[in-house]
Amino acid sequence: MTQFAIDLGNNDKLVLREMWTVPALHALIEKNLDRLRQWEHWAKGPQTEEGLAAFTTHQMHQWVDGQALPAAIVSQGHVVGSIGARIDSYIGVADLGYWIDADAEGRGLVTRAARTLIDHLHQDRGIRRIEIRTATENVRSRAVAERLGFTHEGTLTAAHIAGDRVHDTALYGLIP
Ligand SMILES: CC(C)(COP(=O)(O)OP(=O)(O)OC[C@H]1O[C@@H](n2cnc3c(N)ncnc32)[C@H](O)[C@@H]1OP(=O)(O)O)[C@@H](O)C(=O)NCCC(=O)NCCS
Numbered sequence: 001m002t003q004f005a006i007d008l009g010n011n012d013k014l015v016l017r018e019m020w021t022v023p024a025l026h027a028l029i030e031k032n033l034d035r036l037r038q039w040e041h042w043a044k045g046p047q048t049e050e051g052l053a054a055f056t057t058h059q060m061h062q063w064v065d066g067q068a069l070p071a072a073i074v075s076q077g078h079v080v081g082s083i084g085a086r087i088d089s090y091i092g093v094a095d096l097g098y099w100i101d102a103d104a105e106g107r108g109l110v111t112r113a114a115r116t117l118i119d120h121l122h123q124d125r126g127i128r129r130i131e132i133r134t135a136t137e138n139v140r141s142r143a144v145a146e147r148l149g150f151t152h153e154g155t156l157t158a159a160h161i162a163g164d165r166v167h168d169t170a171l172y173g174l175i176p
Contacts, residue, residue: 024079122176135167
């Protein structure tokens, strides 16, 4: 049973990516591997449940240290995606990353989850600036940032890699 959950309304919620989320997230990653590999460098190699468990342990350590907030998106009782923040609490800046199952895409769930996470980071954790970095060609990810009111602050040349492809990075910033 999780010790951390944020209600998103409509029977959707964010839960901490504890070990119990590993089998469900691993199954989702396998199912969505081709589309994740387009944009997520971590998806390049073979995906194993053991590897995801090791990464989850690392993220839990970072959570305890206040350096990360790794969450799974749960919709109608099923794990459907992931959203997380890496946190630099010394300077009060966090950056967001997210992905969702193809079957749950296009419903506004990621935007809703991100908005709720941003409120939590700002109001409860004192984070004063949030960033989203995404490949300039990643139209759906950029749309999430823009829907949330982020400003496109600039483009970082060749700063993003996904698989064997190097992309420019669109840097988005928000001062909540
Ligand atoms: C990027 C990604 C997470 C975006 O997911 P998404 O489902 O498009 O994002 P949202 O949850 O905000 O949904 C937006 C869509 O829901 C629609 N929508 C419906 N109700 C909505 C609501 N209440 N609020 C906002 N949008 C709503 C929007 O119109 C939009 O539709 P459309 O773009 O299909 O026309 C997803 O495409 C993905 O997992 N991609 C692969 C991994 C990836 O690229 N990750 C990001 C790396 S930086």
